[in-house]
Amino acid sequence: MQDADPRLNARRNNLVIACVCVALIACLPLVVKDVYAQNVLVLTLMYAALSQSWNILSGYCGQISLGHALYFGAGAYVTELLFTKFGVAPWFGMAAGGLVAATIAAAVGYPCFRLKGHYFVIATIVIAEAGYLLMLNWDYAGAAMGIDVPVRGDSWAKFQFLRSKLPYFYFALAFAFVAWLVTWMIEESRWGYWWRAVKDNAEAAESLGVEVFRSKMAAAALSAFLTAIGGGFYAQFVSYIDPESVMSFQFSLLMALPAVLGGIGTLWGPAVGAAILIPLTELTRSFAGGSGKGFDLIIYGLLVMGIALGRPEGIVGALSRRMRRSAA
Amino acid sequence: MTTQAVAQSLASGLLMGLIYGLVAAGLALIFGLMDVVNFAHGEFLMTAMYAAFGLYVAFALDPLASAPFVAAAMFVFGAIVYLGVVRYAMSASANAGMVQIFATFGLGIVMRGLAQLLFTPDYRSIPHSWLGGKTVQVAGIFLPAPQLAGALVSLAAFGALWLVINRTDFGRALEATREDAGAVALVGIDRKRIFALGWGLGAALVGLAGAVLAMFFYIYPDVGASFSLIAYVTVALGGFGSVFGAFAAGILVGLVEAATALALPPSLKYVGIYALYLIVVVVRPRGLFGSL
Numbered sequence: 001m002q003d004a005d006p007r008l009n010a011r012r013n014n015l016v017i018a019c020v021c022v023a024l025i026a027c028l029p030l031v032v033k034d035v036y037a038q039n040v041l042v043l044t045l046m047y048a049a050l051s052q053s054w055n056i057l058s059g060y061c062g063q064i065s066l067g068h069a070l071y072f073g074a075g076a077y078v079t080e081l082l083f084t085k086f087g088v089a090p091w092f093g094m095a096a097g098g099l100v101a102a103t104i105a106a107a108v109g110y111p112c113f114r115l116k117g118h119y120f121v122i123a124t125i126v127i128a129e130a131g132y133l134l135m136l137n138w139d140y141a142g143a144a145m146g147i148d149v150p151v152r153g154d155s156w157a158k159f160q161f162l163r164s165k166l167p168y169f170y171f172a173l174a175f176a177f178v179a180w181l182v183t184w185m186i187e188e189s190r191w192g193y194w195w196r197a198v199k200d201n202a203e204a205a206e207s208l209g210v211e212v213f214r215s216k217m218a219a220a221a222l223s224a225f226l227t228a229i230g231g232g233f234y235a236q237f238v239s240y241i242d243p244e245s246v247m248s249f250q251f252s253l254l255m256a257l258p259a260v261l262g263g264i265g266t267l268w269g270p271a272v273g274a275a276i277l278i279p280l281t282e283l284t285r286s287f288a289g290g291s292g293k294g295f296d297l298i299i300y301g302l303l304v305m306g307i308a309l310g311r312p313e314g315i316v317g318a319l320s321r322r323m324r325r326s327a328a
Numbered sequence: 329m330t331t332q333a334v335a336q337s338l339a340s341g342l343l344m345g346l347i348y349g350l351v352a353a354g355l356a357l358i359f360g361l362m363d364v365v366n367f368a369h370g371e372f373l374m375t376a377m378y379a380a381f382g383l384y385v386a387f388a389l390d391p392l393a394s395a396p397f398v399a400a401a402m403f404v405f406g407a408i409v410y411l412g413v414v415r416y417a418m419s420a421s422a423n424a425g426m427v428q429i430f431a432t433f434g435l436g437i438v439m440r441g442l443a444q445l446l447f448t449p450d451y452r453s454i455p456h457s458w459l460g461g462k463t464v465q466v467a468g469i470f471l472p473a474p475q476l477a478g479a480l481v482s483l484a485a486f487g488a489l490w491l492v493i494n495r496t497d498f499g500r501a502l503e504a505t506r507e508d509a510g511a512v513a514l515v516g517i518d519r520k521r522i523f524a525l526g527w528g529l530g531a532a533l534v535g536l537a538g539a540v541l542a543m544f545f546y547i548y549p550d551v552g553a554s555f556s557l558i559a560y561v562t563v564a565l566g567g568f569g570s571v572f573g574a575f576a577a578g579i580l581v582g583l584v585e586a587a588t589a590l591a592l593p594p595s596l597k598y599v600g601i602y603a604l605y606l607i608v609v610v611v612r613p614r615g616l617f618g619s620l
Contacts, residue, residue, distance in 0.1 A: 064426060111610040117425060118365045122560045123609060129557055130602040137595055249553075253433065260430055264423055294444025294549070301437030305413070308430035313422040 007188075014184060014267060022177050029166055038165045042237065044278040045172035046230055051258035051270035052179035053226035058256065059265035060183075060192065061219035062199025063113070064121050066252045067128030070108075071101040071224040073135065073247030075231025080147045080241055090159040094232035101228030102221040109220045113213060128252060135243040146242025149235065159236050168237050175233060176271065179226055183267055195219055199265070227255070253304075261307045263314025272315055277303075332468065337586045339469050345582020346479035350537040351555055352562035352574040353489065354406075354530030360569025361506045361526040364414060364428050368436030369559055370552025372531055374443060376402050376538025377547045381452055384542075390458045392477060395539035399532040406531025407524045409435065414527065415520070436552070443549035452547040459543060478540035485536055486575050492529075493571075502526060506569070558598075561605045567615030577616060580604070 025045075032038055050072070058064045078100050079093035088096075112123045136144050152158045161167045186192045194215045197205035206212045235241045262273030284299045311318060355369045366372070376398050383394040391398075413431055420427040454460070459473035493499040504512045505522045512519055545551070562581050566573030581601055588600030608616060 064429065066429075111606070111613075114613050115609065118359070118363075119564065119613065121429060122365070122564050126557065126561055126564075126602060126605055130599070130606075133596070133598055133602070137593075257430075260426065264426060293448075294441035297441025297444060298438050299441075301434045301439075301441055304434030304437060305431050306434075308427045308434060309413070309416050309420070312420040312424070312427045317422065 011184075011188065018177065018180055018184070022173060025173055026170070029169060035165060038169060040279055040282045042165060042168050042172045043282065044274050045169070045176045046234065046237075047254060047258055047278050048271045048274035049172070049176040049179040050227055050230045050255045051262075051274055052176070052183055053223050053230070054255045055259040055265065055270050056183060056186070056195075056226070057219045057223035059259055059269070060186070060199065061195040061216055062265075063216055063219065064256075065124040065220075065223075066121055066249075066256065067124030067126075068223075068227050068255045069247050069249060069251035070128040070131045071105060071227040072231040072234070072251050072255070073131065073243070074101040074104055074224075075228025075233075076235035076241045076246040077135065077141055077147075077231075078228070079232035080149055080235050081141060084147055084150060089157060090232060090236050094229050097228040097232045098225040101224040101231075105220040105224035106217055109217050113216045113220075125249070125252070128247070128249070132243050132247040132249075135247055142242065144242065144244075146240060146245070147235075149239040149241075151239075160239075168233075171233060175229065180267070180271060182222070182226065187267060191215065191218060196265070257304065257307070259314075261311070261314060263316035263318075263320075266314065266316040266320070269314050269316045276315075334590065336469050337590050338583060339466075339471060340475065341583045341586025342579060343471065343475040343479040343582070344585065345579035346482040347475070347537060347540060347578075348558055348562055348581050349575040349578025350478075350482035350485055350540070351534060352559040352566070352578055353486070353537075353571055354533035355559050356563045356566060356569060356571045356574040357533065358526060358530040359563065360571065361502065362418070362509065362523055363569075364418065365432070365560075366530070367429055367432040367556075368409075368439060369534065370554075370556025371436040371439035371443075372402065372406070372534045372552070373538045373541070373555050374547075374549065374552040375405070375439060376535040377542045377545070377551060378443060378447060379535070380539040380542035381454060381547050384454050384457075391454060391539045391542045392458060395481065395536055398539040399535040402535025402538070403528040403532040407528040409531070410524045410527035415523075440549050440552075447549070449549055453545075454542055454547075457543050472544065474540075474543035478537075478543065481536060481540050485533060486572070489533070489571060498525065558601065561601055563615075565605060565608050565615055567617045570615070570617050573615060573617030580616075 028041065029038065032041065050068075054065065054068050075094065075097035078097035079090050082088035082093040082096060083090055108124075108127055112120060112127070115123055135141060141147065149160075151162065152160055154160065154162050156167065159171075186195075194205070194210045197208070197210050198212050198215050202212050231246060234246065238245070258273030258277050259270040260273065261269075261277050262271065263269030280303070281296075281300060284296045287296075313321065351373060354372070355366060358364060358366055379398045379401055380391040380394050383389040383397065384391065389397075413435055414428070417428045417431040418424065457474065459477055462473040463470045464473055464476055465471075491499075493502060501512070501517050501522050502525075504515075504517060505519055505526075509519050512522070541555075558581060562577045563574050565580065566575070566577030581604070584600045584604050585597055589597045592599060
């Protein structure tokens with residue numbers, strides 16, 4: 001049977017491919033028993049999800065943010081403050097963190113979305129840094145000492161697992177899939193079209209009736225919400241947070257890079273990029289990082305430069321262009 | 329708190345502000361010229377500080393004496409960075425804005441890694457510079473001599489920059505290229521050459537700032553991070569691309585920092601700067617002296 005619309009066909013294929021990928025990845029722990037390797041898997045899935053979230057605002061809507069550590073940190077802190085001070089289960093904490101982050105994103109976006117290009121990028125960096133500084137000085141939240149997550153037992157209800165990394169692995173997989181699915185659903189929705197129009201030419205989009213400002217706000221809120229879920233997850237996963245470990249600029253960069261490598265504004269870019277980049281950085285760090293000699297930074301920096309200069313459209317972007325050319 | 333203490337603190341804020349202006353000048357110059365933000369700017373500063381430190385260790389040259397050499401070396405370095413990296417980033421076939429950001433970011437990370445490799449992450453300082461530890465008393469206010477010298481260097485550099493931009497052919501070519509990089513080719517100006525010289529000049533300015541800071545600030549691989557953030561704020565406040573806006577905004581940032589330090593604990597001294605930045609972003613997004 002032939003579908004009339006090739007576009008619908010491609011969409012259905014994407015969904016099938018994603019489901020197959022998730023099923024295959026879910027079987028990985030049967031093969032991968034090493035705890036370190038499982039750790040890398042969890043991080044890879046988490047960064048795939050985070051980068052997918054970043055991609056919504058920066059890739060699809062074209063508003064390049066280098067301050068997503070703010071939302072990541074908001075998710076981590078809200079989750080752990082509610083957990084340690086009020087005994088609220090991290091599930092609700094993560095949701096609350098997402099809402100707080102989305103609110104912050106809207107509050108930040110309100111003045112900043114009038115800024116264009118580099119002005120906007122700088123604003124995101126400065127605001128994230130201001131948030132970092134405030135957390136460093138907020139005594140109730142542990143200030144620079146951070147929060148040590150107390151052990152309350154091994155359970156899904158508390159989202160805390162001491163003996164095995166597998167539950168975290170499955171959560172990270174689900175999280176990555178949900179982030180992908182959200183992007184998949186949005187791609188062909190009205191918001192998806194609006195965001196791409198805003199990215200390509202905001203003035204022209206406005207003149208055609210696209211509500212540019214609302215588009216940016218919606219993208220920012222959704223992107224921040226998902227990022228904060230990742231922050232809450234990470235806090236439970238490492239069970240200790242401080243401003244340095246969840247809000248430093250490093251995270252903003254790490255969320256952006258997989259999408260940059262894989263292809264900005266593409267459905268598969270962040271996942272492909274994370275699958276390559278995160279194991280690679282973990283490996284260089286474990287081989288060279290312990291020496292403290294800066295080899296890991298040099299390799300990492302060269303990688304970032306190489307990606308940006310060598311593959312500006314990203315791996316997925318380059319592949320799909322080649323496929324279109326051979327199809328034509 | 330006495331008026332004396334307030335005056336004292338604002339005076340040091342003014343000196344520091346002039347130095348912030350010098351740190352930001354190169355960033356503003358390059359942005360104005362070609363609409364590129366150098367995200368390795370802090371690492372340029374770090375490199376210049378290590379250069380001043382190296383000249384001190386190797387030849388016992390005081391940073392004040394080595395500043396011209398550091399600036400000259402940074403001029404060459406800046407031009408090389410343009411020719412080797414930025415030129416390619418600007419001609420990217422897709423996502424050009426993104427490519428510039430990540431190419432210069434990557435460069436900054438590499439520079440930090442190299443600094444760690446060559447000099448270890450240890451904090452260095454220049455213990456016996458000519459002016460180190462000395463103060464100058466003006467109208468009952470004690471001014472630290474290194475900062476005072478730095479502020480004077482900044483004033484001299486901005487003066488010279490004004491002359492270069494307004495009184496030389498190179499300056500006119502710079503202004504013309506900044507107004508319309510396409511049209512200058514028609515009058516025989518090689519745009520790429522102006523861009524390379526602009527990067528050189530921008531890096532030389534931050535080189536001066538680095539030499540000046542090496543007199544009284546610790547030198548370590550990550551030292552650029554906090555200064556570059558202040559430089560971004562300064563440039564955004566002044567209006568991107570406005571070199572003399574950066575000068576004025578630098579002074580403002582220094583004064584606000586000093587005022588914040590009077591009112592809040594030292595760990596919060598940047599809060600005032602960020603607050604000032606946010607207010608300007610809300611009230612006047614193009615910056616205090618910028619035009620859109």
